[in-house]
Amino acid sequence: MCGVFGVFGLEGAERYAYFGIYALQHRGQESVGIAVSDGSTIKLVRKAGLVLEAIKAQDLEGVRGNAAIAHVRYSTAGDSGFINAQPFYRETSLGPVAVVHNGNLVNYGTLRKELEEKGYAFQHSSDTELFLILLEDGEYVPPHVDLHPKDRDLLPRIFYVMRRVKGAYSLLYLFPDKMVAVRDPMGFRPLLMGRIGQGILFSSESCSFDILRGQLWRELRPGEVLVVDSAGIRSYFPFPHSRTAMCIFELVYFSKPESYVLEHWVYHVRKRMGQELAREDKVEADVVIPVPDSGVVPALGYSQETGIPFEMGLIRNHYVGRSFIEPTQELRDIKVLMKLSPNRAVLEGKRVVVIDDSLVRGTTSKKIVSMLKSAGAKEVHLRIASPPVIGPCFYGIDTPTREELIANRMSLEDIRKFTGADTLRYLSLEGLRRCVHHPEKFCDACFSNLYPVEVEETASRIR
Ligand code: SF4
Structure with a gap:
């Protein structure tokens, strides 16, 4: 179980990410990480332990920017060691990319074997790495999807990733100039969108927006892909609607009682x-x-x-x-x-x-x-x-x-x-x-x- 948080379009994004992910501490206590973009590069801070204890003021001094994603981890797949602390980062043919993931894939072993046979090198033992490696492996655009010109390079790769993985994923990709939020077609895990001034926020739970004095905007719908960049926000539904399967245990136990998640x-x-x-x-x-x-x-x-x-x-x-x-x-x-x-x-x-x-x-x-x-x-x-x-x-x-x-x-x-x-x-x-x-x-x-x-x-x- 994990928590993800994202902020786009706010100076001092690293600080918003710090407080936003702190509000999700109950979702994971093994490690915390923040990836920050200044518009051209992505820098990372990853630490073992609790947000307030692990991340010091000087850690944030070195990673300033106007967009950031953050993660708190509780291991569900892969070993619980620090090697799997998120965000994960990779230099790809699209440029540098960082990703944070909440959920668990059910076909990790099969896909990893296939990709290793093709020659891809894995650095981690967690299913989240597939979201970076598969970006390089293929493209897919469903016939009904009309891509905005700014999305024609990137989104076919993300739709391909979604076509290959199976299971639960609410994730945030950070590129130097954009953020992409993705919720799996069955909507297992929550992913909310909020606003603060001109900035856009994402979180596993609405309690992050409250701590930042932001506003809850809406929940991403199952299967939705949202792109945020300087041109605005664009929403896609690449796959036909199937069964929704939101996790009832989020409401029973896991989410904070003051949060809005999964339509409740x-x-x-x-x-x-x-x-x-x-x-x-x-x-x-x-x-x-x-x-x-x-x-x-x-x-x-x-x-x-x-x-x-x-x-x-x-x-x-x-x-x-x-x-x-x-x-x-x-x-x-x-x-x-x-x-x-x-x-x-x-x-x-x-x-x-x-x-x-x-x-x-x-x-x-x-x-x-x-x-x-x-x-x-x-x-x-x-x-x-x-x-x-x-x-x-x-x-x-x-x-x-x-x-x-x-x-x-x-x-x-x-x-x-x-x-x-x-x-x-x-x-x-x-x-x-x-x-x-x-x-x-x-x-x-x-x-x-x-x-x-x-x-x-x-x-x-x-x-
Ligand atoms: S309801 Fe139970 S089985 Fe289904 S996603 Fe939630 S915890 Fe897992």
Whole structure:
């Protein structure tokens, strides 16, 4: 999982990129990078770690310009080492190009083998490199597309790339004099466009525009290619509309609650998840408490629907990062204990409904239930505001392998016993689908096992 950000047409673009990508820190914490164009050259800064700690003022001094792209990385394909920190950069026959990518390709192995056989040299072990190498490999212009004269060299290459890759990609290309934003035809990952003065912004989530005091303009549509340069903005749809498969997990967990992504305000969807869960539920309890932070909004919805008071029974220590996006299980477990403290003032002698956004391996929930009981809760009713996770993701979210998913190995009653909760209930798949407009436009494969793009190879999830 990753975050991408872009800015075009603003002096000091490197600073806008720094703050814009900082707003997406929750989407990846392994590395951060910024590529900046001054109109003729592209310069890069790439660092391991968190945005504010890794990038220093002097790093930005050396990369000044009026257009920039930026990336925060959480590895889903390729090893998690620094070698795969983005943006990726390449000198091509079109000149220098940098690219940032959010998503995961399902035919990386096949394409890489084919391109290596043709003699292309790869420098990284991540699928993102295909977006640079394929630019050199061919051209394609669909018969219905009428290219603007300024796009006749570049866009046939980008359409060719889109024709060859399969899977999820929201990406930004930076050329010395232009930026190109691309969203895959199924629209798995979000990509938003914003404005600030005369400048154009792009981001994985609208929260980047808020931090910069910019305005959300619109979301790129699935399959859209947008070119921005000194001549203006041009939009293309090179491929006929097929099925849309936006990732519902973005709304369930990954995006920030104040963001607009995938045609929804995340806050509204999360609150509906809690309300739907409450409608499907019958439990006598004294308080509803969230697992912070991602359980907070569903718990509010649950509380408002049932009338059971909302309280903060678990307090988050804000100096610890999110456990979900630590790469190893061991680190995740330690962090759960470090980041949450039980609040006895709320819990002692109470029948508690505790709401979490999802239950993946079950180990976190087990620790939370035990923590609540140790702090005096009389009963703990565990409620999950999404359905059981039964399938891995091949399109860019780091859900575990099928074997690690607890709902694949245990019955509901066995999971309840494993977590130690008095009762356990999940939101139904139908209930989750009711939380979004047009559920048919979403991928919910990790909850339903209905995969919208066939996965060609098991190696597409290199872990
Ligand atoms: S499988 Fe799940 S996490 Fe992956 S894209 Fe589909 S809904 Fe999102």
